[in-house]
Amino acid sequence: MNVRPLFTMIAILAGSACAKAPPAPPLSPAKASPPTAPATVGATAPQPALGSIVGTIATNPWRAMKGGGVVYLEDGPQDTGVPLSATLDNHDMAFVPSIAVVAAGGSVIFTNTDPVTHNVFSPDGEKWDLGQIPQRGSVVKRFERPGVYSVLCNMHPGMLAYLVVSPSSHFARAAEDGSFVIKDVPPGTYHVTAWVPRLKPVTQAVTLGGAETDVRFALER
Numbered sequence: 001m002n003v004r005p006l007f008t009m010i011a012i013l014a015g016s017a018c019a020k021a022p023p024a025p026p027l028s029p030a031k032a033s034p035p036t037a038p039a040t041v042g043a044t045a046p047q048p049a050l051g052s053i054v055g056t057i058a059t060n061p062w063r064a065m066k067g068g069g070v071v072y073l074e075d076g077p078q079d080t081g082v083p084l085s086a087t088l089d090n091h092d093m094a095f096v097p098s099i100a101v102v103a104a105g106g107s108v109i110f111t112n113t114d115p116v117t118h119n120v121f122s123p124d125g126e127k128w129d130l131g132q133i134p135q136r137g138s139v140v141k142r143f144e145r146p147g148v149y150s151v152l153c154n155m156h157p158g159m160l161a162y163l164v165v166s167p168s169s170h171f172a173r174a175a176e177d178g179s180f181v182i183k184d185v186p187p188g189t190y191h192v193t194a195w196v197p198r199l200k201p202v203t204q205a206v207t208l209g210g211a212e213t214d215v216r217f218a219l220e221r
């Protein structure tokens with residue numbers, strides 16, 4: 001979604017140069033090693049070592065990162081066991097958090113911890129409206145398709161949040177300084193998208209070979 005061709009294939013493949021483990025001592029030819037542990041037990045297939053895709057987002061203007069951003073794998077594997085839900089609260093006349101993320105197929109729980117009634121709707125995509133949410137009330141909505149929604153309240157025009165529905169369960173919030181870490185990624189090549197409010201998202205091909213791969217994004221209007 002929203003691929004910018006100019007940037008698409010700029011992958012920075014800086015494989016981790018930091019060897020954390022010292023080289024193993026040479027194996028001495030052991031005469032007898034009775035308790036040999038079997039290499040594989042049972043029928044479970046060996047799991048590839050998981051790594052991290054780390055990096056930073058630079059923005060023009062730089063203030064665009066004030067509320068943070070989201071980075072996600074377009075084609076990452078869908079992990080089972082990942083909590084497929086996010087919460088977006090109405091609190092102190094604002095949405096908290098201002099950027100929420102959920103994997104496609106997951107649900108968002110819209111709550112209201114204010115002493116006043118709020119409304120939650122989005123004019124984007126299929127244009128949903130959850131109606132009024134009273135104090136202590138909540139509404140759950142499931143999101144099947146990836147996309148980004150602006151989230152508004154028709155009773156308080158200043159309220160604005162963003163909901164990013166990620167195409168995979170591998171995503172991360174980017175901090176205000178642009179840094180992010182997507183953890184527990186199996187080795188492979190992925191299309192990684194960086195999204196920041198009001199800027200054009202950028203997708204790059206990134207190959208994760210070792211424990212860590214570093215990638216830099218540059219986003220502008």
Ligand SMILES: [Cu+2]
Nearest residue numbers: 118119153156
């Ligand atoms: Cu409101």
